[in-house]
Amino acid sequence: MDTRTRYAAFAERIASVSPSYAAWARSVDDALVGLLDEVPETKRQPELVFAVARRLGADPSDPGSLRVLGREARPTFVAALASATVQANDPRRLGPVVPLFAALAARVDRPLGLVDAGAAAGLCSIPDRVTLDHRVLGAPLLDARADRAVVRPSPSGAPGRDVRQEAQTMTVRVHTAVAEPSVHLTVDVSGAVPAPTSTPISIGARVALDPNPIDIAEPGAFDRLVEAVPPEATDRTALMREAARATLAAPPVRLRGTLPGDLDRALDALPDGVEPVVLTTGTLVYVPGADRQRFVDRVRDRGVHWIALERTGILSGVAATLPADVDPADPDAFATASLDGVAMAVSDPFGVRVRWLRH
Known part of the structure; x- marks a missing residue:
């Protein structure tokens, strides 16, 4: 499953639970796909990516904030994802x-x-x-x-x-x-x-x-x-x-x-x-x-x-x-x-x- 398909499927799955995360998942564009392709495949999970984005200051209530973070803080975002081990521990x-x-x-x-x-x-x-x-x-x-x-x-x-x-x-x-x-x-x-x-x-x-x-x-x-x-x-x-x-x-x-x-x-x-x-x-x-x-x-x-x-x-x-x-x-x-x-x-x-x- 490629990155864009993965995020589209996540958006559909999470929409009833979290409209904000569904909107973030739908906001993934070519630039974000390119960013995520720079990190290991195991670091591209939406839950992990969104947790790191929030840690770096992205606001989930703003559907465009994920793209802004990827554009304005790309090296920091990539480095944080590469070393991230966040788990929801549900x-x-x-x-x-x-x-x-x-x-x-x-x-x-x-x-x-x-x-x-x-x-x-x-x-x-x-x-x-x-x-x-x-x-x-x-x-x-x-x-x-x-x-x-x-x-x-x-x-x-x-x-x-x-x-x-x-x-x-x-x-x-x-x-x-x-x-x-x-x-x-x-x-x-x-x-x-x-x-x-x-x-x-x-x-x-x-x-x-x-x-x-x-x-x-x-x-x-x-x-x-x-x-x-x-x-x-x-x-x-x-x-x-x-x-x-x-x-x-x-x-x-x-x-x-x-x-x-x-x-x-x-x-x-x-x-x-x-x-x-x-x-x-x-x-x-x-x-x-x-x-x-x-x-x-x-x-x-x-x-x-x-x-x-x-x-x-x-x-x-x-x-x-x-x-x-x-x-x-x-x-x-x-x-x-x-x-x-x-x-x-x-x-x-x-x-x-x-x-x-x-x-």
Whole structure:
């Protein structure tokens, strides 16, 4: 996908959420395309470019300010992009992966040792501190372990119904945070929806690996973190504040490093007695293709678990496990959630609409 097409697609995807970012994306002209072509392809992501532009003083409320920055501060803009590692660190991405952590926790007999690769401030390093509700859309929820319907009270408080007889929309508590402060997420789900779990996610150690890890406890750190968040997304910023409080209560060990070269160092930082699991959420799109495959190969060589929520299609092995009816161009299949290299679900870019593919 060329730069202009990428930004046009981003504008269409983001328009309902952020008219200002959609206008910026549509403002990309030949001069901006030429500027972006001067930086590595992994540095041309719209979210990254817009975050750097805002840091350099561009005003997202002015649709022309991105072009002005590119014209008047081109060398500074190019240099800043070349070294940028900004990530939005959106805790909503935990919605599709918390059930995978819960499934893993239920089948191992020791706490998990989490390596959050591309962690930024570690706001996705807290799957155990997420209370997750599934809003099941128009289909019965089945308990995969027993092949039976799960009966839950209706939202009105009426007695539970046998959902084998009547498909309905209902909200089901899938996981309860192990401690406070925590984050509450509600995800619209369909397909082979996982059953609720009674096994809490137990995490015995957390390591946050990032080229430029952010210590959320430092003054101004949160403001830096939300640079990539569209200005209209005040609810998203509020959720990030909740996640920041939870992260401060269970802080990871921060390591400066990149993938795949520093993966071993991060895994080796985990203590004995934990079950290692690597988490990537929107990280691998920033890793060049050859290094991306080396990362996958190294995870396999180390024999550790891997939970991912990455753009659909960028991981060939994961893509090979997708059903034939999954269209990567579908906004609701933008990302694929996978466990140990097997596609388990697809979702929209924000992880709030999830189609489960298999139990």
